[in-house]
Amino acid sequence: MPKNDRSPHFTSAAPLPKVDVAHTAFLLDFDGTLVDIAPQPDAVHVCAPLRETLAALHAACGGALAVISGRTVHDLESLLALPGLVIAGVHGAERRYADGSFVRLNTDADVLAELERELRAELTQLPGVMLESKGIAFALHYRHTPDAENTVLALADRLAHRYSDHIRLQAGKMVVELKPRGASKGDVVHTLMTERPFMGRTPLFAGDDLTDESAFDAVNALDGWSIKIGNGPSQALWRVHDPAALRTWLAAMVADRRGGA
Template sequence: MTNAQTTEISEPLPRETIANLIAAIASQPERYALFFDIDGTLLDLAETPDAITVPNGLTDDLKALSHHLDGALALVTGRALSYADTLFFPHRFPIAGLHGTERRMLDGQIIRAEPTAEFLDVKQRLATLPESFPGVLVEDKGGAVAVHFRQVPELADHVGEAMRVAIAKAGPGYELQRGKMVLEIRPDSADKGRALDAYLAEAPFAGRIPVAFGDDVTDEAMFKLVNAKGGISIHIGAPTDSTLARKRLSKPQAVRDMIATILRKQL
C-alpha cells in the first residue's frame, strides 16, 4: 500500500452506501482518511466521563485499520490527548484533543495552545461548583474545562448561568461550547473542523477522501469541513434533522462492527 500524495481530494462514489464504503475502504485504502470522535462514536456513552469503557479488541482493531490505511486514521475528540492515550493504550494514534486545542501528528509532534492566567482562575472557581449543585461533575481537561450535568438534568439552567458568568471572566480567546448534557469552556481558536483540515494538509492524510464519524454538536464543524471537501460525513445515533452529516449509523456498536468488517474484507 502506498500513501496518496496528490494535492486535491478525490471525489467519492456517488450516493455511496455504507456497504459500498466498507468495500471501498477494504479494497482501496489509499483513497481514504478516517477521522473518529471517541465518546458516543467509538465508545458507548456513560453516566460520567470516567465510566467510559473500551470494548475488548477495539484498540487492536483501530491499530490494524490504521496500518491498513498507511496511518491515515486520527481521533478527533473533546477529550484531552493524554486521557485518550490511556483509553487506547498501548497504541498511540494521531489525536486532536480538546476539539483541536492540542494535536499530535503522525510523527509524534504535539502542537497545543497554552491557557491564560484568567482561564486558570476560572477553572479553580468552577471546581467548587458541585458544592452548590450536587450531582454536577466538573472535568478539568487542562486547556479546557467541562461541566457535566447528565446525572442532574434539572440543573441545566443553573449550570448554564454559572458557565455564562465563567466565560465572561475567562476573557478573550475562549468560547462556550455546548454538547450532550455538558457545557465546556475552550479556546476559540480551535474546533474539530480546523483540526481535521490541518491533518488533511499533511501526509499521509493529504489527497485522500476524508470520512468523519461523530455523534454530537461538537462534530458538526468536522462534518461541514468534510462535506466541503467532497468527503463522507457519518452521524452516530438516532435520525435527526439537526446535523450536517449525510449518512448515519445507529450506535457506536455499528461503528465498531464497520471497522471489524473492513478488516475482515481486506484479509
C-alpha cells in the same frame, strides 16, 4: 452521484458506503462514536476487539487514522494504547502526531486558574454537577442531574462572556464545555488534510454530538464521508444507530481488506 450533491440537511438511511481504505483518511470521534457513552468519563470501556480493529485499520490506511475528541491527548493515549495514532484532544487545542511530537494552543495559565477557582466555587451550589478539568478546558457534566441543565448553561454562558478573550462555550450531550479560543474539530480536519499521511485522500469523519458538527461541515466541503452516530439533526450525510453499528462496520471493512489482500 457526488457525495456533496446531497442537501446538507439530509442524512442517508441507507447502509454506510463502501470506501476505499487505501485512499481514505479516517477521522473519528471517541465518546459516543467509537465507544458507548458512560455515566462519567472515567467509566468508559475500550474493548479488545475495538483496539484490534483500530490497529488493523491504522495499518491498512497507511497511518491515515486520527481520533479527534474533547478528551485530553493523555487520556486517549491511555485508553487506546495504539502507537503511531494521531490524536487531537480538547477539540483540537492539543495534538500528538505519529512521531510523538506534541503541540498545544497557547493559553493564559493565570486566567484559566482563576476560571477554575470560580467554577469550583459556583458548583458548591449545584450538587451532582461534575467539573472535569482538562488543564486548558473545563467540562460541566450534568448527566446525573438533568434538571440543572438551564442553571449550568446559564453559568457557562456567563463565564464564557466574562472570559471571552480566552475561551468559547461548547454545548454537548448533558455537558457544556469552556474550551480555548481557536479549538475546533473542523479546523483539525482541515489542518490534517493538508498533512501527510492524510493529504490526497478522501476524508471520513464519524461523530455523535454538537461538538462534531464543525467537522461534518469541513468533511462535506472536502467532498468526503460524514457519518452521524445516533439521533438528532445534523449536517452529516450518513447515519448509523449507535457506536456498536460503527464498530461493526469498521471491523467488516478491515476483514474485507484482509480478505482482498
